[in-house]
Amino acid sequence: MLHRRTLISASAIAAATIALPRVFAQQAKLEKTKISIAVGGKAAFYYLPLTISEQLGYFKAEGLDVEISDFAGGARALQAVVGGSADVCSGAYEHTINLQAKNQFFQAFVLQGRAPQIAVGVSTKNMAGYTGIQDLKGKKIGVSAPGSSTNMVANLVLSRGGLKASDVSYIGVGVAAGALTALRSGQIDAISNTDPVMTMLEQKGDVKIISDTRTLKGTQQVFGGTMPAACLYASSDFVQKNPNTCQALANAIVHGLKWLQTAGPGDIIKTVPETYLLGDRALYLASFDKVRESIATDGLVPTDGPKTALNAIASFDTTVKADKIDLARTYTNDFARRAKDRFKA
Secondary structure: OHHHHHHHHHHHHHHHHHHHHHHHHHHOOOOOOEEEEEEEOOOOHHHHHHHHHHHOOHHHHOOOEEEEEEEOOHHHHHHHHHHOOOOEEEEEOHHHHHHHHOOOOEEEEEEOEOOOOEEEEEEOOOOOOOOOHHHHOOOEEEEOOOOOHHHHHHHHHHHHOOOOHHHOEEEEOOOOHHHHHHHHOOOOOEEEEEOOHHHHHHHOOOEEEEEEOOOHHHHHHHHOOOOOOEEEEEEHHHHHHOHHHHHHHHHHHHHHHHHHHHOOHHHHHHHOOHHHHOOOHHHHHHHHHHHHHHEOOOOOOOOOHHHHHHHHHHOOOOOOOHHHOOHHHOEOOHHHHHHHHHHOO
16 A cells, blocks of 8 residues: 555656646746847857857747847947846946946846957057057057947056056947958057957958957956856846846857857858858858857856956946945846756756
């Protein structure tokens, strides 16, 4: 009799286990199915996980109807979210710190990049005699958009060389063909940008790289630690009111990150829009090889990363007081952790 009861219990447990996903699916009804995402420079490898998740239908698989608006740089994408014309920003993690310094609370909830993938280079034509950072005084530096992460990295490089942001002129050039043209035509003297732009300029001999965060080692050298980069972030209020929707977004991104871990060059070429290749497939793939390790693997913000970002920003931006920032409010790993468990990322 005891044996029979044990069998029945085991059967009941098995049945309950099988039913769990359905119960969970019913509980996880999306608060919002139509979501607008603002991104600054979608063609950059910096946002490759976003593009992959979109192109492979991972957002749709989560029940989401996602509209992605592409802006010239992260700062403009941020403005769209702060202004309410977009729900979520696909942007740089450090923006959550800058916003909190202005008493605006935004939270990153899934990481796309574990290194900024930004390189700073000087024009070999306009600055052939370059010897050091001081030579940049009075020069024009191209960034994706003023106030973006490319601008932030340039500011950091300048400050370590004894210059202030006001010692140079920043010009927004985007992250695609316009950036290549601006540098090659001599409109700018130096450039802080992402790949594939920087590798294309580098391999053609158009720039001399003076600072590089396209690898984990380079990021460690520039920032002195792990530096979280591209992520999805939204206002803390949005995250609190739409937890199931944020979970679905995190699921889609982590699904994309898992795909990227095993994707070959041919897979990337077939998946991204043709315009992203900037007319040179070989150099596009060379760029991908260079930044591949900087793409996040599981969507989690590293525990030491936020502190690295705060220290970097506070070192040159006097409006950001390190002791006034509550880093715990700038990100959460709850959604990415659940997505990681689901996809075994």
